[in-house]
Amino acid sequence: MDRENQLIERVRRRIPSRAKGLRVGIGDDAAVMSFRNGTEWVVTTDAFLENVHFLRSAHPPRAVGYKALARATSDLAAMGARPLYFLLALAIPPACTTAWLESFLGGMAAAARRFGLTLAGGDTTNYPSVVVNLTIIGEVDSGRAVLRSGARPGDLICVSGRLGEAELGWRLVQRGIYKQERRKKLLRKHFKPEPRLALGRWLVDHRCVTAMIDTSDGLSTDLGHICKASGVGAKVFAEKIPLVDVPHELRRMGLDPLRLALDGGEDYELLFTIPKRLAGRVPRHLMGIPITTIGEITRQKRIGLVGANGRRNPLHAGGWDSFRK
Amino acid sequence: MDRENQLIERVRRRIPSRAKGLRVGIGDDAAVMSFRNGTEWVVTTDAFLENVHFLRSAHPPRAVGYKALARATSDLAAMGARPLYFLLALAIPPACTTAWLESFLGGMAAAARRFGLTLAGGDTTNYPSVVVNLTIIGEVDSGRAVLRSGARPGDLICVSGRLGEAELGWRLVQRGIYKQERRKKLLRKHFKPEPRLALGRWLVDHRCVTAMIDTSDGLSTDLGHICKASGVGAKVFAEKIPLVDVPHELRRMGLDPLRLALDGGEDYELLFTIPKRLAGRVPRHLMGIPITTIGEITRQKRIGLVGANGRRNPLHAGGWDSFRK
Numbered sequence: 001m002d003r004e005n006q007l008i009e010r011v012r013r014r015i016p017s018r019a020k021g022l023r024v025g026i027g028d029d030a031a032v033m034s035f036r037n038g039t040e041w042v043v044t045t046d047a048f049l050e051n052v053h054f055l056r057s058a059h060p061p062r063a064v065g066y067k068a069l070a071r072a073t074s075d076l077a078a079m080g081a082r083p084l085y086f087l088l089a090l091a092i093p094p095a096c097t098t099a100w101l102e103s104f105l106g107g108m109a110a111a112a113r114r115f116g117l118t119l120a121g122g123d124t125t126n127y128p129s130v131v132v133n134l135t136i137i138g139e140v141d142s143g144r145a146v147l148r149s150g151a152r153p154g155d156l157i158c159v160s161g162r163l164g165e166a167e168l169g170w171r172l173v174q175r176g177i178y179k180q181e182r183r184k185k186l187l188r189k190h191f192k193p194e195p196r197l198a199l200g201r202w203l204v205d206h207r208c209v210t211a212m213i214d215t216s217d218g219l220s221t222d223l224g225h226i227c228k229a230s231g232v233g234a235k236v237f238a239e240k241i242p243l244v245d246v247p248h249e250l251r252r253m254g255l256d257p258l259r260l261a262l263d264g265g266e267d268y269e270l271l272f273t274i275p276k277r278l279a280g281r282v283p284r285h286l287m288g289i290p291i292t293t294i295g296e297i298t299r300q301k302r303i304g305l306v307g308a309n310g311r312r313n314p315l316h317a318g319g320w321d322s323f324r325k
Numbered sequence: 326m327d328r329e330n331q332l333i334e335r336v337r338r339r340i341p342s343r344a345k346g347l348r349v350g351i352g353d354d355a356a357v358m359s360f361r362n363g364t365e366w367v368v369t370t371d372a373f374l375e376n377v378h379f380l381r382s383a384h385p386p387r388a389v390g391y392k393a394l395a396r397a398t399s400d401l402a403a404m405g406a407r408p409l410y411f412l413l414a415l416a417i418p419p420a421c422t423t424a425w426l427e428s429f430l431g432g433m434a435a436a437a438r439r440f441g442l443t444l445a446g447g448d449t450t451n452y453p454s455v456v457v458n459l460t461i462i463g464e465v466d467s468g469r470a471v472l473r474s475g476a477r478p479g480d481l482i483c484v485s486g487r488l489g490e491a492e493l494g495w496r497l498v499q500r501g502i503y504k505q506e507r508r509k510k511l512l513r514k515h516f517k518p519e520p521r522l523a524l525g526r527w528l529v530d531h532r533c534v535t536a537m538i539d540t541s542d543g544l545s546t547d548l549g550h551i552c553k554a555s556g557v558g559a560k561v562f563a564e565k566i567p568l569v570d571v572p573h574e575l576r577r578m579g580l581d582p583l584r585l586a587l588d589g590g591e592d593y594e595l596l597f598t599i600p601k602r603l604a605g606r607v608p609r610h611l612m613g614i615p616i617t618t619i620g621e622i623t624r625q626k627r628i629g630l631v632g633a634n635g636r637r638n639p640l641h642a643g644g645w646d647s648f649r650k
Contacts (some may be wrong), residue, residue, distance in 0.1 A: 003646050003648035003649060004646050004647065004648055005550075007648065023365060023470075024470065024472060027473075027554065028404070028472050028473050028474075028554070029369065029400040029401075029403040029404055029473070029537075029538060029539060030367045030368060030369035030400045030401060030403070030404050030406070030461075030463075030470075031367070031368045031369065032365050032366070032367050032404070032465070032470045033365060033366045033367075033368065034365050034366075034467065035360060035366065037362070040348060040357050040358060040359050040360075041357070041358045041359075041360065041366070042355045042356070042357050042358075043355060043356045043358065043410075043412060043445065043446060043460070043462065044354065044355035044356065044412070044446060045412040045413070045414045045446055045447070045448055045458065045460050046414065046448055047414045047416055047448055047450050047456070047458060049416060049450060049452055049456075051453075052416075052450055052451070052452060075354040075355045076354075076355060078354040078355070079353070079354055079355050079357070081355070085368075087368060087369070087370040087460060088370070089370045089371065089372045089458050091372055091374060091377075091456075094648065097648070120368065121368060121369060121370055122370070123370055123371055123372055124648075125372050125374060125377055125647050126377070126647035126648045127374055127377060127647075128376075131372070131374075131416075131456055131458075133370065133372060133414050133456075133458035135368070135370050135412060135460040136355075137368065138355075140357070142359065145348075145349065145355075145357045147349060147353050148352075148353050148354070149353075212354075213354060214354060225330075229352065229353070321328050321329050322329065322450050322451035322452075323328035323329055323332065323419065323422070323449075323451045324328055
């Protein structure tokens with residue numbers, strides 16, 4: 001067997017790759033899938049790149065495998081979709097084809113089982129750095145996917161979890177101050193994010209959400225996406241944002257919780273809007289995750305941040321953008 | 326607008342991105358698609374990487390864009406499927422975001438129109454080298470996809486086009502002897518391969534093919550894939566293989582047509598098997614493409630190459646494998 005196919009075979013053995021609707025999985029030119037009547041397909045693609053999104057020296061391969069799949073699957077959570085299948089295009093250096101790959105696949109297999117995903121196809125290439133590309137396929141009842149474009153003036157803006165936690169972890173990694181035992185818990189969200197799949201589906205099932213996005217780039221950028229798609233504006237109350245808990249010693253190093261929350265990417269929480277009259281339908285906690293109302297959609301197309309003093313300042317998109325200078 | 330989204334917007338403007346069944350395309354967290362009853366979905370993913378598959382110094386960006394999509398779509402031809410949608414995950418250096426990207430997108434748009442593909446989703450990242458990852462989604466009437474696993478002893482082995490042409494072009498590029506005017510036509514197959522979509526569908530519609538693959542890795546490797554999946558062997562007659570036409574001066578440089586045909590990748594021709602009794606159904610030319618019978622499937626699981634002298638030697642998989650030492 002040639003080496004590329006040996007690798008694909010190893011991937012197949014490690015990651016769940018059989019499912020009822022998957023008529024042809026890994027090992028042919030393409031995967032063949034059937035689907036259920038009354039559903040639509042939800043598909044997304046996501047690149048996870050060494051030295052852009054992770055460092056091989058700092059991120060354990062198991063975390064890389066888990067997070068690669070978690071990131072990509074979060075887009076399905078943001079549509080309220082059920083994950084079904086995924087395809088993995090993996091480029092790795094020869095040095096990563098033994099122990100590194102085993103751990104990577106172990107992390108990805110754990111994520112696949114957790115999210116209910118079956119591996120349907122793959123591609124491997126020898127490359128100087130690790131390049132992970134994932135395609136996730138899910139389903140949603142026809143016409144029920146939640147888009148970014150449904151927010152209306154007066155809708156409340158809600159967010160799950162706490163914001164800025166993933167960015168805090170990433171900053172510690174970048175500064176090389178992440179190995180101390182007391183900082184381990186500060187890395188959790190960065191190393192092992194959880195796509196809010198059950199929450200996304202709950203919101204769809206209870207028909208209370210008008211627009212939704214996952215906070216992959218950061219609140220300031222992602223709220224901008226909702227507002228642009230919906231043709232509306234927003235005001236957010238700084239005091240209401242559920243902020244990352246930053247230890248005092250790190251605050252003194254310039255790590256400001258509000259800044260991390262506004263512009264920090266990769267939290268993979270859900271940011272959504274609900275009509276005011278339906279606000280009662282959404283409890284303060286869902287499946288153990290806090291849900292916080294942080295602001296309101298406005299007719300005026302500006303996005304403002306209201307401070308403790310009641311003053312409103314423009315909230316510019318300052319989140320993750322790999323092309324920013 | 327942030328820069329990543331500006332790029333995605335440019336991609337969307339250049340490449341066809343609207344289609345009837347595409348309810349939500351580029352610009353939301355994921356694409357949402359509906360499908361027709363009585364069909365199954367065929368999905369494949371493919372990475373096209375700078376310095377592995379192409380050189381930025383040698384390959385015009387328009388050719389990179391066209392070929393990236395052609396390569397990936399060829400997997401659908403090999404299933405007999407109809408292409409519908411594709412997703413593009415593109416990582417590029419800032420230096421490539423202006424003129425290079427325009428030409429790249431121009432080539433990809435031309436390929437998309439030619440193959441009938443609509444862009445449904447995208448992802449862009451700043452990266453030191455160009456990494457193109459494509460996911461292609463197509464459909465096939467339920468149960469009609471042609472797999473690698475259907476070849477039976479006695480079936481004839483057929484191939485479309487000529488083999489080794491793409492490898493010849495690649496060798497000229499690698500040796501830096503591709504710029505001369507007289508060599509331009511030798512590069513065509515390497516720069517602009519054509520997935521055999523119409524041929525693949527014709528074969529499915531005429532129900533004469535038992536197994537099929539596209540020659541992406543090379544005849545010796547790809548025939549091995551069919552034999553392994555089908556649990557059979559094969560004998561191929563060297564004299565019958567439709568060989569690349571190699572000019573005399575290049576033969577003297579060691580470029581042997583038979584070797585190029587056996588182990589050269591990226592021709593993206595169709596290699597398929599048909600029961601002997603149905604051989605009459607397949608004409609010698611289809612849509613202007615020659616179809617050649619080159620051998621026969623055997624019960625014995627070995628793969629042999631029968632030379633002009635009638636002697637049979639083992640045919641080892643010697644095609645494209647990026648991990649081979």
